[in-house]
Amino acid sequence: MTDQEPKQAIVKLWMLILLQALLLYFLTMAAIPVVERINGGTTIPEGSMLAGVHVGGLTVEEAEKQLHQHVDDWKKGAPLVVETVAGEELFVTREAFDFEIEKTIATVTEQLEQPWYAFWQQPTAVTIPMIVDLEGIHKEVTEGWPDDINRSATVERVLEQARYLRNEAIEAVYDEDMVEEEVLARATLPITSQFLSLEKVIEQIDGHVIQPNASFSLDHVLGDTVEFGIDGRELRLLASTLYIAVLGTNFDIIERHSQGSIPEYTTPGLEADFRRGERDLVFKNTNSTPYTLSAISDGQQLTVEISGRALQTSFDYEVVDEEEFEPRTIHRYDPALPVYAEVIQHDGENGYRATVNRYSYDDRGKVVSEEWIATDYYPPTARVVLRSTVTEAPEETGDGNEEEQDQAQRPPEDEGDGQERDGSDQEIPGEEEDRLEEGEDEQPDIEIPMKGH
Template identity: 30%
Template sequence: MAKREFNPKSFLMIFVSISLASLFLFFSSVFVTDVYSNIFEEERFGKGVRVGSILVEDATKQEAESIVKEEISEWQNQYPVYLSYNEQKVQLSPDTWLFQVEESVQKISGNSNKLLVELDKESVKSSVFKLNVTGLEELLDEEMLYAHLKQVGAKLPTSNLEININEFLTTFGQAEEVVSQSTVKLPGEHVLLADWIKGLHGYEIKPGSSFSLIHAIEEVSLTAQDSIDLNVLASGIYTAVQKTNFTIVERHTSRELPEYAELGFEAFVKPADMDFSFQNPNAAPYKLEFLIDKDHLVVSIVGVPLPFTYKVKVDKQVFKPKTIIRFNEQLASFLSSVVVDGGSEGYLAAVYRESFGSGGEVVESIKLSEDFYPPKHRIEERGYPVEDKEVPDTTNPENGIPVMPYPYPVYPYPANPFDPNAPVIPGIPGIPGADAQPPTENVKDNKVEEKKKTPSDDEKESGGEAK
């Protein structure tokens, strides 16, 4: 067999052909892969791409939606959001936020993108209502609150999740005014009252807090003494509070309506066990201001306008006093009378607070109290009653000669002092027969008994035996 010789030229051609074929296959596979990826595979997001606060880098749209939904679910379960007002707070339902995940992912452009979200406004209103604050809905800037809640949902924060409603009320920044005022006439001197109103002037009642008259006086380093001045001050404040939406916590009345108070507007305070207190349910603070104008105490409540206009209505029922008769032996007869106490009428007052809207319509009417002052009965004294008796005849029935009038109105003077039926009458000097006394035994009965006696009876009485 002939031996073949090595041909470098042929080897080089074969080597170059194989190399070119390999390169062609390699670059073809890369090119085809890129073409396939561009045509058949979904696009993935680049580095640092976020939807809201959620990182979705190197993820397809479908994967990004899953990531966003998972993060939202975790946030809703682990980080509840609260609405707070003073010391009260209510958790917002997770369904309050309506997340638009698909639309948010579709609109990704660049690294920073918004998580689109809407609100269930009825759910928000329901949560605000649960705070149980009178007039809060009227003072709340709802659109401002909705905008803030949307930002919370868009960012999914993990801190500062307690939202203070005070920041969204229209009252902030408004000018203060006198929202209610009362006037009470001062009875006589008022030394203690002057010191108390000086210390309490400008006293602030914070949102949601309670006011106690006794504690407030003690807070300003004074002492609440049991006096008319304390009751006048309490009545003045109570009358002003009635024309607001403040809630009465504790209030008492006396047994009799005092002269300085009108029916339905009295507040009685006894430092030991009876206080006057109320609560400010509003989202804004209010102040108490006092002024003594001649012989009147003027109490004003100053603050931002209240949600409604308030008026007080009193339904009065009158009870007439009865007459109580007492017998007095010093008075001559029942017809003689002396009035000891003229008495006074009693009252039952039903006190209502009516709320009026801006158009003058009645929004609400609630009963604040029922004040009862019992009537003070009329008392008079009379003599003891005496039965009517016939007027005795002063003529002697035997000879028709007038005789001396009987010294006693009840029994006639006896014609026969020995009449056993005649009463015993003390002797009267100068009157014939007046000194005579009737026998102590019944004379007629004795005579009858003597007629019935027999000799045997006499013997029995003398101790003899009957024969």
């Protein structure tokens, strides 16, 4: 035997001892979860939730007891409510639910199990809904429901409440092919100009379906249609008609802009602006059923309709608190006009402020709710009057009153206006014009005495 052989034997012995120690360690670590489960000692990771109940840090046994308590408390509550679009409430008794708590806990235990070779990994938080028996739900709940309700989809929504021990009202789901449609709202505006591309524009929204809880953007729907030389007035006419139609529904108006002036085809407050990429008209269908837009033009009028399932309440709008502002008068001076002459260069236009409210009514016509929609201001346009700056030479009368006559023949000076007469058209300062546009009370015109008075 050589000197190396004892050393090699010792190394092999130590390696064998090390392997046995490692094997014993792995077997021990793998056995710990089993022992803990047997003793009910498995701890659920922090942040874990069962049926909406926080159970992190509890043992499986403690979590099961807590789950039983929450289920018992939940069952004592009032029946769950299923709301129909017609305003009817369908009630679901909580006793109809069969909660499988033991199966739910078993699912938790399975998810917490780890292979023996992953003993160093920390278990992660779990979120598990309650297991609820489905068969009893259909039998106990759906009897007497309206025929157009999709029972399976609606029951699934009911079960979702039970799985997480929630209490919110549930919107019924309907079979689209069984929904009887009617015109929910309609708006018509006259076509006051010769529009060459209006038909092309309205084709983009005619037949467009707004899905449940989905938003409609006029900018998005028109797309590149507006890029090819379409008159902006056509787009504003379409936006205005669509806006008025939406006022007759319960849709949420998310974005709408005023044109700032009153177009000839409508009245204050009942208009909408549209500019691609800048000013959009956006609204949202807040109902559980889809609605369809239709648009049609006969060359004289543009009509937009919104059709779909009837709502439980009717909606209408009203323009309230309308105010009118008279224009101010601006005087300009022109030496080319005859002596003492006055010419109205611009008649001016009144300004307005208007508020639009939307109301909902029950089946007896009683107001159920009132909603403010918008308040718009349209500034007045000033009245512009031209005056002559020419004076006539005094006439010889021989009565010694030449000076008085000369004074009577001169245009009176505007006191305190600070304007110079330089022989050209002279406007009042821009600051004064700005104030005139803001709807202040009209200042009296300056009276000019006629010759010979």
